[in-house]
Amino acid sequence: MTIGWVRSWGAAPQSAHDGLGSLDDHPPLDDVTVRQVVRLSGGGSRVRVRLTNEFGTAPVTIGAARVGLATPGGGVREGRVLTFSGAPAGTIPVGAPLLSDPVDLPAAALAELSISFHLPGRVETCTCHDPVLDTGWTIPGDAVAAAELPPQATVLPVRALLSAVDVLPEAPASAIVVVGDSRTDGAGSTPDTHHSWPELLAARGAGFVVNQGISGNRMLNDGVGTGVLARFDRDVLATPGLGGVVLSVGANDIAISFAPRDDGRLAGLLEMFPGAPVTTGDVIAGFRQLAARTREHGVPVHATTIAPFEGSEAYSAEGEKARLAVNEWIRTGGAFDAVLDFDAVWRDPEHPGRIRADFHSGDHLHGSDAGYRALADSIDLSLFGGARTSGQLAETGTRAG
Numbered sequence: 551m552t553i554g555w556v557r558s559w560g561a562a563p564q565s566a567h568d569g570l571g572s573l574d575d576h577p578p579l580d581d582v583t584v585r586q587v588v589r590l591s592g593g594g595s596r597v598r599v600r601l602t603n604e605f606g607t608a609p610v611t612i613g614a615a616r617v618g619l620a621t622p623g624g625g626v627r628e629g630r631v632l633t634f635s636g637a638p639a640g641t642i643p644v645g646a647p648l649l650s651d652p653v654d655l656p657a658a659a660l661a662e663l664s665i666s667f668h669l670p671g672r673v674e675t676c677t678c679h680d681p682v683l684d685t686g687w688t689i690p691g692d693a694v695a696a697a698e699l700p701p702q703a704t705v706l707p708v709r710a711l712l713s714a715v716d717v718l719p720e721a722p723a724s725a726i727v728v729v730g731d732s733r734t735d736g737a738g739s740t741p742d743t744h745h746s747w748p749e750l751l752a753a754r755g756a757g758f759v760v761n762q763g764i765s766g767n768r769m770l771n772d773g774v775g776t777g778v779l780a781r782f783d784r785d786v787l788a789t790p791g792l793g794g795v796v797l798s799v800g801a802n803d804i805a806i807s808f809a810p811r812d813d814g815r816l817a818g819l820l821e822m823f824p825g826a827p828v829t830t831g832d833v834i835a836g837f838r839q840l841a842a843r844t845r846e847h848g849v850p851v852h853a854t855t856i857a858p859f860e861g862s863e864a865y866s867a868e869g870e871k872a873r874l875a876v877n878e879w880i881r882t883g884g885a886f887d888a889v890l891d892f893d894a895v896w897r898d899p900e901h902p903g904r905i906r907a908d909f910h911s912g913d914h915l916h917g918s919d920a921g922y923r924a925l926a927d928s929i930d931l932s933l934f935g936g937a938r939t940s941g942q943l944a945e946t947g948t949r950a951g
Contacts, residue, residue, distance in 0.1 A: 553718065555598070556791030557725045558590040559663075560714040560760040561679040563785075564775045565605035569680030570765065572707040580672035583693040584710050585703070586665050586686035587620045589744050591752035591759045592725075593659040594717030599632060599650040601667070602713040603642035604784075607675040610642040610711065615667035616694045617655060624687055624699030626664035630655050647713065657717065660753060665712060666694040679709035681765060683741045686710070714760075716790050724793025724849075725758035726934050727786045729778055733857065734763025734798045738911030738918060745919045750926035756934045758793075762786060768806065769799040769836045771825035779836055787847055794934065795844045796890065798854040800833050800876055805859060808869030816863060830875045834883070841885050852933065853886045855893040860903035861914030870903050888933050895928045896921060 566573045599617055603610045618629035630653040634640030642648040657663065670692075687703040689696070728734055728748045736746025744753070752759040762785045766774025775781070778799050786795055807827035809816055837853065844851040855877040859865055877893055880886070896917075898904045905914060909921030917925070 730798030732765035738916030
């Protein structure tokens with residue numbers, strides 16, 4: 551079996567205008583260096599970086615770029631110059647990504663990389679991922695070669711212009727891609743601790759696990775990010791080394807569709823989610839489409855049940871009935887290679903429409919660190935045997951702290 555490139559980290563790209571608005575009050579990106587930290591799920595001997603302008607309105611110029619091993623406080627060691635088609639600078643076209651040339655950089659599973667690039671001109675519309683749970687920075691001018699974080703650096707509130715890192719492992723491997731919403735994205739977990747459940751799953755030894763969650767995302771309609779049905783080819787099926795897919799979607803489709811329309815407190819929230827309400831049949835049909843499209847690529851497809859959300863602002867009794875109906879179909883419909891029963895993990899035994907008090911972050915919707923760890927710990931690692939043959943350069947059994 552040939553050793554090929556495998557995606558080790560990813561963040562689904564969004565328009566800055568259809569996210570959570572975290573970039574709204576931030577100064578424009580203009581003659582600055584952007585420095586961002588990512589944690590690999592699986593390791594390898596070579597690295598390449600995928601930049602993105604897929605929601606941009608003008609080309610973005612990259613003046614210089616580097617990648618290295620991250621050190622605490624925004625520093626970097628063993629830095630490597632990144633080139634693009636052999637040149638030290640590059641331009642990301644409108645609506646497109648830009649893949650760097652490979653560089654030799656041995657990196658272990660769960661290693662943190664620091665990626666820096668200089669933007670010599672103004673970025674009119676920033677393709678980003680919002681929110682970001684790993685601290686990044688902007689630095690005035692060209693500081694890509696700075697080994698330590700300069701004192702004039704300021705915190706960047708989104709993941710900017712960066713969508714993936716691929717590695718060349720030491721042995722044949724494949725990646726599991728998890729596509730979902732804020733509960734996949736890790737909303738509610740402690741920043742800079744890698745406590746989303748896909749990251750915790752990788753830390754258990756599942757190998758290459760790529761998190762393609764978008765907070766607020768739906769399966770059937772756009773709104774906060776492009777809907778899963780529309781972004782599935784780009785964010786999931788085009789993944790280098792794809793070995794399997796986990797669908798963790800449908801919660802926002804149900805919650806928004808059945809949310810009380812006569813509650814003025816929800817008016818602002820509902821404005822973020824255009825499109826007509828959907829039915830349980832629509833959600834099930836969407837799952838069937840995603841499963842069929844995955845199997846066209848010859849890889850297994852798994853699904854999670856939809857965890858409870860009673861007590862959150864969009865809860866309704868009708869929505870709860872829809873959630874239970876969709877979960878019953880996920881468990882018994884035979885559409886998936888395996889079912890990850892997140893509903894069973896999170897629900898309060900005494901009040902099954904709610905998340906256990908110690909498993910949510912305080913809003914009855916998103917997980918706490920303990921809640922996300924419980925999801926990761928509930929998963930049978932044998933489901934991901936292909937991804938685990940990852941040729942990683944260090945132990946993969948260490949549990950995230």
